[in-house]
Amino acid sequence: MDAYYPIAGVVLGLIIGSFLATIVVRWPVGESVLKGRSRCDHCKQTLGALDLVPVISYFLRRGKCAHCGKAIDSDHLKIELCAGLIGGVALFAEPGAGGLLGAIFGWLLLTLAALDAQHHWLPDRLTFLLAATGLAASYFGLEPNIMDRLIGGGVGFLSLFLVGWSYRRLRGREGLGGGDPKLLGAIGLWLGWPAIPLVILLAALVGLTSAGVTRLRGGAIASDTSLPLGSFMAITAFPLWIIQTMTGGYIL
Incomplete structure (x- = not known):
């Protein structure tokens, strides 16, 4: 059963990464990440289910918003991939609750690293x-x-x-x-x-x-x-x- 933990960690990481990317993109400009539905950062159009699949949606849309055609911030893709990697490695190193806590450690560090690198914050x-x-x-x-x-x-x-x-x-x-x-x-x-x-x-x-x-x-x-x-x-x-x-x- 331990072999399934890293896979679960990758999947969970990709999902969490989508939320973390939203924090990195929106917090610095004073926008909430908890209020309202997911939307395009440019045209503010509400995103559909096909636009919300981590990583896959980015490539399906060729890195562009389906509504306005503007480029999706590449931070979304980068952070989702990194979060997936963190989840997989953490649950490989420590299958179970300990690995999940370690993944949380990595996900928080990833968000802080991105915010500090881009905004010194x-x-x-x-x-x-x-x-x-x-x-x-x-x-x-x-x-x-x-x-x-x-x-x-x-x-x-x-x-x-x-x-x-x-x-x-x-x-x-x-x-x-x-x-x-x-x-x-x-x-x-x-x-x-x-x-x-x-x-x-x-x-x-x-x-x-x-x-x-x-x-x-x-x-x-x-x-x-x-x-x-x-x-x-x-x-x-x-x-x-x-x-x-x-x-x-x-x-x-």
Whole structure:
């Protein structure tokens, strides 16, 4: 029966991904994702059943709205595919309730990563939900234990908070977004305190790689260029959870 869990995770992920994509597209412009029926982001026409099948609808419509003909935001497709992958991998690593919680961890990180990458915004509502599910995971018998999670939350938040505070005192300007310490704290509540240094190190490496690729493509990178640290931490955290889960609860 365990073989069916990853398949179920992919299907559920694709469905959840459709909702997550709506959050990424609509929240930044102040639109609700809970009120009203699904509609085109351009002409606001209500979508039919054929337009709401994750991934398949995008290709059936050739990436365009059936009513106005304008291009559908590719974020819908990308996030649906990523959410499907997250669901499948999480339930492969941990079949059952633990894997579902891990998938929720990944889906929240995916949404936060997309919002931070595009808008440099880490909404407190999502970050606090991430933190709450991290605490809830300990009651399902998932490692690490509750004490390591609580220490991880505190260490994660304080480490980046102090970095941001010190930078502001020394340079007289903001160098770190206010959502980044909260996000690392929430990740700490999931992975425990031993993982915090590894999250920071790998996020820094992802950031340096991203900056290097941007530079190679001719983009400008300067000392005041804003990089989405939250996205880099989110990208790093979910694979670490997979490794942690498949190796018995602790990375180090």
